[in-house]
Amino acid sequence: MSDKKKYFAGIDIGGTNIKFGIFDEKGKILYREHKPTMSEKGPQALLHLIANIGERLLYHAAEEDFEIRYLGVGSPGAVNTKNGTVVGPCPNIEGWTGTEIGKALFERLNVPVFVDNDVNSMALAEYKFGAAQGKKNVVCLTVGTGIGGAFLYNGEIMHGSNYTGGELGHMTINFEGPLCACGNKGCLEAYCSSKHIIRRVKEKLKDKMTPVFKDVLKSNIDNLSIKKLFAALKRGDDVAIEVIAETASYLGIGLAGIVNLLNPEIVVIGGGITDGSLKFVEMVSDELNKHAFSSATEKLQVVKASLGNDAGFIGAGLLGEN
Ligand SMILES: [Zn+2]
Incomplete structure:
Protein backbone atom coordinates (compact mmCIF):
# COMPACT_ATOMS: atom_id res chain seq x y z
CA MET A 1 0.00 0.00 0.00
CA PHE A 129 13.82 23.58 6.94
CA GLY A 130 16.92 25.61 7.84
CA ALA A 131 18.18 28.92 9.20
CA ALA A 132 15.46 31.06 7.57
CA GLN A 133 12.44 29.12 8.85
CA GLY A 134 9.55 31.40 9.65
CA LYS A 135 10.95 34.31 7.61
CA LYS A 136 9.38 35.38 4.32
CA ASN A 137 11.93 37.79 2.86
CA VAL A 138 15.28 36.10 2.72
CA VAL A 139 18.63 36.93 1.14
CA CYS A 140 20.98 33.98 0.74
CA LEU A 141 24.66 34.20 -0.05
CA THR A 142 27.14 31.38 -0.56
CA VAL A 143 30.87 31.85 -0.48
CA GLY A 144 32.83 29.16 -2.30
CA THR A 145 34.28 28.57 -5.78
CA GLY A 146 31.97 31.40 -6.76
CA ILE A 147 29.73 33.79 -4.83
CA GLY A 148 26.11 32.77 -5.27
CA GLY A 149 23.05 34.69 -4.23
CA ALA A 150 19.31 34.31 -4.04
CA PHE A 151 16.34 36.33 -2.81
CA LEU A 152 13.01 35.02 -1.59
CA TYR A 153 10.18 37.51 -1.58
CA ASN A 154 7.14 36.42 0.41
CA GLY A 155 8.60 32.93 0.42
CA GLU A 156 8.99 32.75 -3.34
CA ILE A 157 12.16 32.79 -5.38
CA MET A 158 12.61 36.09 -7.18
CA HIS A 159 13.81 35.10 -10.64
CA GLY A 160 13.71 38.50 -12.33
CA SER A 161 12.89 39.11 -15.99
CA ASN A 162 15.46 36.68 -17.40
CA TYR A 163 16.06 34.29 -14.49
CA THR A 164 19.15 36.17 -13.30
CA GLY A 165 17.67 37.70 -10.12
CA GLY A 166 19.86 37.39 -7.04
CA GLU A 167 23.27 37.19 -8.77
CA LEU A 168 24.90 39.03 -5.89
CA GLY A 169 28.38 37.74 -6.64
CA HIS A 170 28.69 39.86 -9.75
CA MET A 171 27.81 43.14 -8.17
CA THR A 172 30.64 45.61 -8.79
CA ILE A 173 32.24 46.82 -5.58
CA ASN A 174 35.26 48.43 -7.28
CA PHE A 175 35.02 49.32 -10.96
CA GLU A 176 38.80 49.34 -11.25
CA GLY A 177 39.20 46.09 -9.34
CA PRO A 178 40.56 42.68 -10.39
CA LEU A 179 39.14 40.82 -13.39
CA CYS A 180 36.24 38.48 -12.59
CA ALA A 181 35.42 35.17 -14.33
CA CYS A 182 32.34 36.91 -15.80
CA GLY A 183 34.51 39.40 -17.70
CA ASN A 184 33.66 42.38 -15.49
CA LYS A 185 36.12 44.05 -13.12
CA GLY A 186 35.87 44.28 -9.35
CA CYS A 187 32.85 42.05 -8.76
CA LEU A 188 32.28 40.84 -5.20
CA GLU A 189 33.32 37.41 -6.50
CA ALA A 190 36.64 38.84 -7.72
CA TYR A 191 37.49 39.48 -4.04
CA CYS A 192 35.66 36.84 -2.03
CA SER A 193 35.54 33.56 -3.98
CA SER A 194 38.04 30.95 -2.76
CA LYS A 195 40.28 31.55 -5.78
CA HIS A 196 40.44 35.28 -5.13
CA ILE A 197 40.85 34.89 -1.37
CA ILE A 198 43.90 32.74 -2.13
CA ARG A 199 45.14 35.34 -4.64
CA ARG A 200 44.93 38.01 -1.94
CA VAL A 201 46.79 35.88 0.61
CA LYS A 202 49.54 35.21 -1.96
CA GLU A 203 49.90 38.92 -2.65
CA LYS A 204 50.38 39.60 1.05
CA LEU A 205 52.89 36.78 1.50
CA LYS A 206 54.82 37.62 -1.68
CA ASP A 207 57.52 39.66 0.00
CA LYS A 208 57.57 38.02 3.37
CA MET A 209 56.14 34.69 4.43
CA THR A 210 54.91 34.74 8.05
CA PRO A 211 56.30 32.05 10.40
CA VAL A 212 52.90 30.32 10.67
CA PHE A 213 52.37 30.17 6.90
CA LYS A 214 55.96 29.05 6.44
CA ASP A 215 55.16 26.09 8.66
CA VAL A 216 51.66 25.38 7.27
CA LEU A 217 52.81 25.62 3.63
CA LYS A 218 56.17 23.95 4.19
CA SER A 219 57.72 27.14 2.73
CA ASN A 220 56.01 26.55 -0.64
CA ILE A 221 53.40 29.17 -1.56
CA ASP A 222 51.96 26.80 -4.20
CA ASN A 223 50.64 24.64 -1.34
CA LEU A 224 48.24 27.44 -0.40
CA SER A 225 44.57 26.45 -0.30
CA ILE A 226 41.50 27.62 1.60
CA LYS A 227 42.05 24.77 4.08
CA LYS A 228 45.63 25.88 4.68
CA LEU A 229 44.41 29.44 5.17
CA PHE A 230 41.98 28.24 7.84
CA ALA A 231 44.78 26.26 9.48
CA ALA A 232 46.90 29.45 9.66
CA LEU A 233 43.89 31.38 10.96
CA LYS A 234 43.43 28.87 13.75
CA ARG A 235 47.01 29.46 14.77
CA GLY A 236 46.45 33.21 14.93
CA ASP A 237 48.46 34.23 11.85
CA ASP A 238 48.19 37.98 11.21
CA VAL A 239 47.89 37.71 7.41
CA ALA A 240 45.19 35.04 7.70
CA ILE A 241 43.26 37.20 10.18
CA GLU A 242 43.62 40.24 7.93
CA VAL A 243 42.45 38.46 4.77
CA ILE A 244 39.41 36.92 6.47
CA ALA A 245 38.51 40.31 7.97
CA GLU A 246 38.84 41.97 4.55
CA THR A 247 36.69 39.26 2.97
CA ALA A 248 33.98 39.79 5.59
CA SER A 249 34.26 43.51 5.01
CA TYR A 250 33.80 43.23 1.21
CA LEU A 251 30.78 40.99 1.71
CA GLY A 252 29.31 43.34 4.31
CA ILE A 253 29.69 46.31 1.96
CA GLY A 254 28.08 44.38 -0.92
CA LEU A 255 25.27 43.16 1.31
CA ALA A 256 24.58 46.67 2.62
CA GLY A 257 23.45 47.71 -0.85
CA ILE A 258 21.30 44.59 -1.17
CA VAL A 259 19.75 45.15 2.26
CA ASN A 260 18.96 48.78 1.42
CA LEU A 261 17.33 47.63 -1.81
CA LEU A 262 15.34 44.67 -0.54
CA ASN A 263 14.97 45.17 3.22
CA PRO A 264 14.93 41.43 4.00
CA GLU A 265 14.23 39.96 7.45
CA ILE A 266 17.22 37.69 7.33
CA VAL A 267 20.50 37.20 5.49
CA VAL A 268 21.72 33.60 5.41
CA ILE A 269 25.41 33.02 4.65
CA GLY A 270 26.66 29.61 3.56
CA GLY A 271 29.88 28.05 2.31
CA GLY A 272 33.02 26.58 3.87
CA ILE A 273 34.30 29.94 5.09
CA THR A 274 31.57 30.05 7.76
CA ASP A 275 32.99 26.83 9.23
CA GLY A 276 36.64 27.81 8.80
CA SER A 277 36.19 31.11 10.61
CA LEU A 278 33.74 31.01 13.50
CA LYS A 279 33.39 34.80 13.75
CA PHE A 280 32.97 35.30 9.99
CA VAL A 281 29.19 35.84 9.95
CA GLU A 282 29.45 38.24 12.89
CA MET A 283 32.14 40.26 11.07
CA VAL A 284 30.01 40.45 7.90
CA SER A 285 27.07 41.58 10.00
CA ASP A 286 29.12 44.32 11.73
CA GLU A 287 30.30 45.70 8.39
CA LEU A 288 26.81 45.50 6.91
CA ASN A 289 25.42 47.44 9.87
CA LYS A 290 28.04 50.15 9.34
CA HIS A 291 27.04 50.74 5.72
CA ALA A 292 23.29 50.08 5.42
CA PHE A 293 20.38 52.29 6.46
CA SER A 294 19.66 51.90 10.16
CA SER A 295 15.98 51.21 9.46
CA ALA A 296 16.98 48.44 7.02
CA THR A 297 19.11 46.70 9.65
CA GLU A 298 17.00 47.41 12.75
CA LYS A 299 15.26 44.03 12.66
CA LEU A 300 17.68 42.27 10.34
CA GLN A 301 19.24 38.96 11.33
CA VAL A 302 22.48 37.80 9.72
CA VAL A 303 23.01 34.09 10.29
CA LYS A 304 24.99 31.08 9.14
CA ALA A 305 23.25 28.60 6.83
CA SER A 306 22.27 25.51 8.78
CA LEU A 307 21.76 22.72 6.25
CA GLY A 308 25.31 22.62 4.91
CA ASN A 309 25.93 20.40 1.90
ZN1 LIG B 1 31.74 38.90 -12.04
Missing part, protein backbone atom coordinates in the same frame (compact mmCIF):
# COMPACT_ATOMS: atom_id res chain seq x y z
CA SER A 2 1.26 3.39 -0.87
CA ASP A 3 2.19 5.66 2.04
CA LYS A 4 0.22 8.92 2.38
CA LYS A 5 3.30 10.89 3.43
CA LYS A 6 4.93 13.11 0.83
CA TYR A 7 8.47 12.37 -0.30
CA PHE A 8 10.82 14.51 -2.33
CA ALA A 9 13.84 13.80 -4.49
CA GLY A 10 16.47 16.36 -5.45
CA ILE A 11 19.77 16.58 -7.32
CA ASP A 12 22.30 19.36 -6.72
CA ILE A 13 24.87 19.80 -9.49
CA GLY A 14 28.01 21.29 -8.00
CA GLY A 15 31.28 22.17 -9.70
CA THR A 16 33.02 19.26 -7.94
CA ASN A 17 30.28 16.89 -6.74
CA ILE A 18 26.69 16.07 -7.55
CA LYS A 19 24.76 15.61 -4.31
CA PHE A 20 21.39 13.92 -4.35
CA GLY A 21 18.86 12.40 -2.03
CA ILE A 22 15.34 11.74 -0.85
CA PHE A 23 13.66 13.37 2.15
CA ASP A 24 10.20 13.57 3.68
CA GLU A 25 7.88 16.52 4.27
CA LYS A 26 9.56 17.31 7.59
CA GLY A 27 12.95 17.53 5.90
CA LYS A 28 14.18 14.23 7.31
CA ILE A 29 16.75 12.79 4.91
CA LEU A 30 16.03 9.16 4.07
CA TYR A 31 18.66 8.66 1.41
CA ARG A 32 21.68 10.69 0.35
CA GLU A 33 24.66 10.15 -1.87
CA HIS A 34 27.15 12.03 -3.99
CA LYS A 35 29.17 11.45 -7.13
CA PRO A 36 31.98 13.44 -8.75
CA THR A 37 30.67 15.88 -11.39
CA MET A 38 33.53 15.22 -13.84
CA SER A 39 32.52 18.31 -15.78
CA GLU A 40 35.68 17.99 -17.89
CA LYS A 41 33.93 15.17 -19.78
CA GLY A 42 31.55 17.71 -21.28
CA PRO A 43 27.88 18.63 -20.96
CA GLN A 44 26.49 15.54 -22.72
CA ALA A 45 28.29 13.15 -20.38
CA LEU A 46 27.18 15.21 -17.39
CA LEU A 47 23.58 15.17 -18.55
CA HIS A 48 23.79 11.41 -18.94
CA LEU A 49 25.17 11.10 -15.41
CA ILE A 50 22.35 13.25 -13.99
CA ALA A 51 19.76 11.12 -15.79
CA ASN A 52 21.36 7.99 -14.28
CA ILE A 53 21.20 9.60 -10.85
CA GLY A 54 17.54 10.48 -11.44
CA GLU A 55 16.87 6.88 -12.35
CA ARG A 56 18.63 5.70 -9.22
CA LEU A 57 16.52 8.03 -7.05
CA LEU A 58 13.29 6.85 -8.66
CA TYR A 59 14.35 3.23 -8.34
CA HIS A 60 15.24 3.68 -4.68
CA ALA A 61 11.90 5.44 -4.05
CA ALA A 62 9.99 2.61 -5.71
CA GLU A 63 11.88 0.02 -3.68
CA GLU A 64 11.11 1.80 -0.40
CA ASP A 65 7.55 2.62 -1.46
CA PHE A 66 8.18 6.38 -1.26
CA GLU A 67 5.73 8.16 -3.51
CA ILE A 68 7.64 10.78 -5.49
CA ARG A 69 5.68 13.13 -7.73
CA TYR A 70 8.55 14.87 -9.49
CA LEU A 71 12.29 15.25 -9.64
CA GLY A 72 14.00 18.55 -8.75
CA VAL A 73 17.38 19.69 -10.04
CA GLY A 74 19.55 22.60 -8.89
CA SER A 75 22.11 23.71 -11.44
CA PRO A 76 24.81 26.38 -11.56
CA GLY A 77 24.01 29.29 -13.85
CA ALA A 78 20.73 31.09 -14.48
CA VAL A 79 17.99 28.62 -15.37
CA ASN A 80 14.81 29.20 -17.35
CA THR A 81 12.46 27.52 -14.90
CA LYS A 82 9.67 27.18 -17.46
CA ASN A 83 11.60 24.72 -19.61
CA GLY A 84 14.55 23.76 -17.38
CA THR A 85 17.22 25.15 -19.71
CA VAL A 86 20.44 26.79 -18.52
CA VAL A 87 20.37 30.32 -19.92
CA GLY A 88 23.12 32.11 -18.03
CA PRO A 89 26.91 31.87 -18.11
CA CYS A 90 28.35 29.08 -16.03
CA PRO A 91 32.13 29.40 -15.70
CA ASN A 92 32.57 26.29 -13.51
CA ILE A 93 31.10 23.83 -16.04
CA GLU A 94 32.34 24.51 -19.54
CA GLY A 95 29.69 24.32 -22.25
CA TRP A 96 26.82 24.00 -19.75
CA THR A 97 24.98 27.14 -20.94
CA GLY A 98 22.13 26.12 -23.25
CA THR A 99 21.79 22.61 -21.80
CA GLU A 100 18.15 21.50 -21.77
CA ILE A 101 18.22 19.70 -18.43
CA GLY A 102 14.44 19.57 -17.96
CA LYS A 103 13.68 18.25 -21.43
CA ALA A 104 16.43 15.62 -21.41
CA LEU A 105 15.46 14.26 -17.99
CA PHE A 106 11.76 14.19 -18.77
CA GLU A 107 12.36 12.28 -22.00
CA ARG A 108 14.55 9.78 -20.25
CA LEU A 109 12.69 9.36 -16.94
CA ASN A 110 9.11 10.22 -17.81
CA VAL A 111 8.39 12.11 -14.57
CA PRO A 112 7.81 15.86 -14.16
CA VAL A 113 11.14 17.65 -13.72
CA PHE A 114 11.69 21.06 -12.07
CA VAL A 115 15.01 22.83 -12.58
CA ASP A 116 16.30 26.03 -10.99
CA ASN A 117 19.57 27.70 -10.10
CA ASP A 118 21.52 25.96 -7.31
CA VAL A 119 21.59 28.92 -4.92
CA ASN A 120 17.86 29.55 -5.44
CA SER A 121 17.38 25.92 -4.44
CA MET A 122 19.60 26.30 -1.39
CA ALA A 123 17.66 29.39 -0.30
CA LEU A 124 14.41 27.45 -0.58
CA ALA A 125 15.80 24.68 1.63
CA GLU A 126 17.02 27.14 4.30
CA TYR A 127 13.60 28.83 4.18
CA LYS A 128 11.65 25.60 4.56
CA ASP A 310 22.40 19.00 1.99
CA ALA A 311 20.73 22.36 1.28
CA GLY A 312 21.19 22.12 -2.50
CA PHE A 313 19.46 18.81 -3.07
CA ILE A 314 16.79 19.48 -0.43
CA GLY A 315 15.93 22.80 -2.09
CA ALA A 316 15.93 21.16 -5.52
CA GLY A 317 13.51 18.54 -4.19
CA LEU A 318 11.19 21.36 -3.07
CA LEU A 319 11.14 23.20 -6.41
CA GLY A 320 7.79 21.74 -7.43
CA GLU A 321 6.22 23.14 -4.25
CA ASN A 322 7.31 26.76 -4.73
